[in-house]
Amino acid sequence: xxxxxxxxxxEKLALDTYIKLTRASESLEARLDRRATKHGLTVSQFGxxxxxxxxGPLTQGVIGRxxxxxxxxxxxxxxxxxxxGLVRRDRSTEDRRQVFVSLTPEGEExxxxxxxxxxxxxxxxxxxxxxxxxxxxxxxxKKLGLAGxxxxxxxxxxxxxxxxxxx
Amino acid sequence: xxxxxxxxxxEKLALDTYIKLTRASESLEARLDRRATKHGLTVSQFGxxxxxxxxGPLTQGVIGRxxxxxxxxxxxxxxxxxxxGLVRRDRSTEDRRQVFVSLTPEGEExxxxxxxxxxxxxxxxxxxxxxxxxxxxxxxxKKLGLAGxxxxxxxxxxxxxxxxxxx
DNA sequence: TGATATTATTTCAATGTCAAAACAATTAAC
DNA sequence: GTTAATTGTTTTGACATTGAAATAATATCA
Numbered sequence: 001x002x003x004x005x006x007x008x009x010x011e012k013l014a015l016d017t018y019i020k021l022t023r024a025s026e027s028l029e030a031r032l033d034r035r036a037t038k039h040g041l042t043v044s045q046f047g048x049x050x051x052x053x054x055x056g057p058l059t060q061g062v063i064g065r066x067x068x069x070x071x072x073x074x075x076x077x078x079x080x081x082x083x084x085g086l087v088r089r090d091r092s093t094e095d096r097r098q099v100f101v102s103l104t105p106e107g108e109e110x111x112x113x114x115x116x117x118x119x120x121x122x123x124x125x126x127x128x129x130x131x132x133x134x135x136x137x138x139x140x141x142k143k144l145g146l147a148g149x150x151x152x153x154x155x156x157x158x159x160x161x162x163x164x165x166x167x
Numbered sequence: 168x169x170x171x172x173x174x175x176x177x178e179k180l181a182l183d184t185y186i187k188l189t190r191a192s193e194s195l196e197a198r199l200d201r202r203a204t205k206h207g208l209t210v211s212q213f214g215x216x217x218x219x220x221x222x223g224p225l226t227q228g229v230i231g232r233x234x235x236x237x238x239x240x241x242x243x244x245x246x247x248x249x250x251x252g253l254v255r256r257d258r259s260t261e262d263r264r265q266v267f268v269s270l271t272p273e274g275e276e277x278x279x280x281x282x283x284x285x286x287x288x289x290x291x292x293x294x295x296x297x298x299x300x301x302x303x304x305x306x307x308x309k310k311l312g313l314a315g316x317x318x319x320x321x322x323x324x325x326x327x328x329x330x331x332x333x334x
Numbered sequence: 335t336g337a338t339a340t341t342a343t344t345t346c347a348a349t350g351t352c353a354a355a356a357c358a359a360t361t362a363a364c
Numbered sequence: 365g366t367t368a369a370t371t372g373t374t375t376t377g378a379c380a381t382t383g384a385a386a387t388a389a390t391a392t393c394a
Contacts, residue, residue, distance in 0.1 A: 014293035017301040017308075018195075024308035025192035026235055028185075030320065037352090042379065061342060068193055073381050075344055093295050097342040097389045107374065119178050126181035128311055134184040135308045136367070141184075141191035144295055144304070153197065204382085209349065228372055240351050242374055247349070264359045264372040320352065 028125055035121055039114050044069065044077045046118070049086065049103065049111040057102035059092070072154035086110060195292055202288055206281050206317070211236065213285070215252065216270065216278040224269035237320035253277060263280045 007015070022120045029043070047067045049060060058066075078101055080089040086107035092098040103111070126134055142152040174182070190221035196210070203213045207297075215233045216226060245268055245317040248254045259265040270278070293301055 007283070007290075010298075011290045013298060013301055014290040015286060016294075017293055017305045018289045020308040020312070021192055022196070023178075023235070024312035025188055027312050029189070030235065032353095042337085044380065061343080068190070068197065069380090070382055071343060072345075072383080076380070084202075095390070101345070116174070119174050119182060122185045123174075123178045123181040126184055126311070127177075128313075129184075129307060130303040131177075131180055133307055134180055137311070138184045138187040138301065140296060140300055140304045140307075141187040142318050143300075144293070145187070145191035145194050146295075200382095209382095211350065226372080236350090237352055238373060239353080239375075243350070262360070262372085266373070 020051060031125070032118070032121060036114075036118065039110070041110075041114070042077075044073070045081055045086075046111075046114075048074075048077055048081060048101070049107060052087065052101065052103045053108065053111045053115065057090075057100045059098045059100055061098070063101065064154065065152055068152055073153075081107070198292070199288055203281070203285065206261070207275070207279075208281070209244075211240075212248055212253075213278075213281075215241075215244060215248060215268070216274055217282060219270045220275065220282065222280045224257075224267045226265045226267055228265070229266065231321065232319055235319060240320075248274070267292065275295065 012114055033043050036043060041049070044067065047137060048063055049067055051063055060074045061071060062080075063069075064071050067074075069077075078087060078089065082089060087101050088104050090100045090102065092100055129137065200210050203210060207215070211234065215230055215317045218230055220232055227241045227245060228238060230236075230245075231238050234241075236244075245254060245256065249256060251273055254268050255271050257269065259267055296304065
């Protein structure tokens with residue numbers, strides 16, 4: 001394990017922590033994916049259905065920002081869900097650029113059936129940590145995540161970034 | 168934020184922690200990716216080059232397991248790196264099923280130039296946490312990761328898993 | 335109002351990704 | 365020593381993903 005790299009101690013610690021975080025997240029994701037896939041849903045599809053179940057109809061833009069995916073990607077994912085009759089598209093009448101996506105009865109039936117299983121799987125995974133450890137992990141992740149405040153895939157680069165680029 | 172889902176308190180805590188972990192990891196990854204991409208490398212390509220730089224020539228299988236990617240995937244990634252002249256393939260003489268991948272001079276030049284930048288970017292991101300917090304985050308991630316001991320994408324399902332499935 | 339900018343979605347090309355099947359080479363069992 | 369099982373890679377088909385360009389609709393403001 002460990003990155004055979006000799007930088008400063010700060011760099012070593014950060015790299016080491018980064019690897020642990022990434023591996024934990026990715027391997028966890030991989031295990032959960034494999035379960036979701038059993039129901040014929042990809043992670044993104046699952047994410048869309050779950051959002052719609054818990055938040056009601058949403059525009060594609062909102063879904064994309066929620067799942068940290070590009071608008072182009074969301075179009076494709078919704079395409080595939082629509083083909084299988086799990087969601088419906090409705091052009092907004094107020095702002096005809098927007099498209100509202102909502103669950104069909106079949107979609108709702110499916111996600112309602114699958115979600116509790118998913119929740120249980122996650123609970124299972126996290127039972128490796130005590131409740132206090134989970135809270136601490138959550139706190140640290142949040143602190144780390146907020147630091148950079150991810151602009152999201154679509155977001156155009158701002159002045160500061162463009163400037164940094166042109167150096 | 169938060170998953171509007173009423174399960175048990177255990178489920179709520181686990182789901183909440185899961186979301187924070189995932190978002191932290193994904194948004195961090197997204198920010199780092201954007202930098203790596205500037206050099207015309209994808210994350211996977213970067214991962215391969217970095218492994219080769221720090222560990223020397225490796226077989227595709229080893230690379231795949233290290234990066235938690237399937238063998239089919241690694242084939243494609245190496246294909247693309249090879250096309251660009253950054254790595255070389257050499258069939259092993261000892262076991263002719265294996266393919267050793269190594270850096271070409273161009274590949275080595277590139278990764279040597281880029282890696283320190285990457286390390287600095289990561290260090291920068293993690294400076295949001297104190298050293299102690301970083302160590303604690305690492306510990307929790309490791310504990311969590313070990314729990315499931317990810318089988319990796321390719322790994323065939325073993326007896327225990329097949330049994331669990333058929334329940 | 336009319337030109338211009340912004341916003342939401344779609345399309346496209348390139349790459350990544352997995353699972354499963356096909357192949358090829360090696361090892362184990364008989 | 366053949367046959368059978370295993371192992372490492374490639375291929376294939378389906379979906380995901382991004383960034384950039386194209387479209388279309390709305391908002392701004394001179």
